Amino acid sequence: MSTLVSAKLSNLVIRPVAGRIGAEVTGLRLSGDLDLPIIDAIRQALYRFKVLFFRDQEHLDESGQEAFGKLFGNLVSHPTIPSLQGTQHVLDVNGAEARASSWHTDVTFVDAYPQISILRALVIPQFGGDTVWANTAAAYQSLTPPLRELADNLWALHSNRSEYAGYRPTGKPEPLKRYYEVFTSTVYETQHPLVRVHPVTGERTLVLGYFVQKILGVSSADSAHLFALFQGHVTRLENTVRWRWSVGDVAMWDNRATQHSAIDDYGDQPRILRRVTVAGDVPISVDGKPSRLHRKFSFPPPEIATAEREATDSLHNR
Template identity: 55%
Template sequence: MPSLHVSPVAGRIGAEVTGVRLGGELSADVVAEIRLALLTHKVIFFRGQEHLDESGQEAFARLLGELTTAHPTVPALGGNGHILDLDYSGGQKVDRWHTDVTFVDRPPAASVLRAVTVPPAGGDTLWANTVTAYEYLPADLRHLVDRLRAVHTNRFDYARIATSDDPEQERARAEVFASTVFETEHPVVRVHPETGERSILLGDFARRVAGLSAVTSDSIIRLIQDQVTAVENTVRWRWAPGDVAVWDNRATQHRVVHDFGGRPRRLHRITIAGDVPVGVDGSPSTVLTGDATAYSPVAA
């Protein structure tokens, strides 16, 4: 089989991969090429994968590592314990930048997302490169954030519920999401276990910087998040049915663009087990509340 063709989509993040039909029977050489593209570009996209169903998506994901359950608190799709059904057709919004499941001590290493139903326009997904975000910080600011730790949690955000378009629907969703409360203290800068790169570990689940007042903590998080989501660090993907995106959850944040109204938008996500983040000083993340062992093993 010829080598894959990898075409960058944006200057700092994202590439489209062609020349491969995804599934569970890919050769080790092809999987190695996909891994390299993922580590290099942080998020990679595959068009024209309409042949994939739930079992095919799962078989492909298993080639990238051991799977987590669908989510620590949200039920899986049907009888499949690994697929999270992301159905936003009812107006539900997940419109804040985040890294997947950072409220536990073992966030996923990668996510595999497959488009099932997408609107004719709108509903794109944005990804941000948290490695280049760190690298483009001023040196003095890098020195500061290297030493910070932040608390991530899935606890209710009551202000967000009150200001949502449908508070009752948002409250019901939040009750499921936080049915078991998790809190974890992570380094704000983690060292990537494969590349050795430093990346920013924040996003919507990061609620406060440990040891700082609420006002100072909010200011620092906002300052760093603004750098993460600067347009130069981002890529935007226009979905078509059958598209598959794979991203390195250790080096990215992402969010949905909610400009599609009530039109159907449904995607299926599978996540790959990750390690416990380690900071620049070698200190790992620490659990404050909750036990995530049923959700995911710790990757070797």
């Protein structure tokens, strides 16, 4: 290891900011040309603390954010929302359009959802607009043995068709309507195990959040109760960390072991962030079964479209 790299590592400080999740990293200027030992140190800290926070990164622009993200794998665009103009993979997160104020793991409505998300703050409200993350590995560990056994054997259907899923992004009616139409322009329904095995750490993590449409194999009432039970363990305060944003902050999280929620408490103040995501893997259940895409379609669903056509044909044939 060169003297320069050793010096950079010695300047790196990783300080926990909560008991079970989250650490602030200082002494580092993020870029796309970090040395391998630095990248490895970030990666190991990410697996340990689940979410990392970097202050004072105002030098980063969209291309710099993409370059930094590529150090950790191939970037992947959002499956339905177009990337920010002039970029390949940057998602514009603008509170004037929609506010993801429900707990979720990014993009679990597809099978191989992102492994890492990186969010950069451009415009931050004078007050409010914090983001909270939860440790889904710690949540699993907090379960009693009977509840772990139950969770290990459950599967859930995830979908971006949020009027069914219970996912309620908030915002002004007209921009939200336009956003929702784009967000659900292609509907995904994917079956995930309630518990996945993290491919790097070996930890068992709960795969929940408000993209869940239903728990499979049980009644609707039981599904709601089971979801509330296990989701409640995820969001227990001791499993969470809350971050007060400043312009230039960057948050980076292990999307295979966390949920997050953007707090909608900032009224009409502007809030703009930019996100890139690193391509993930298909979750594997505790008994070795992979997640599977159930179906993918343009709205309305095929069965409704067919019924509407048949009704129209019947009317015309009278």
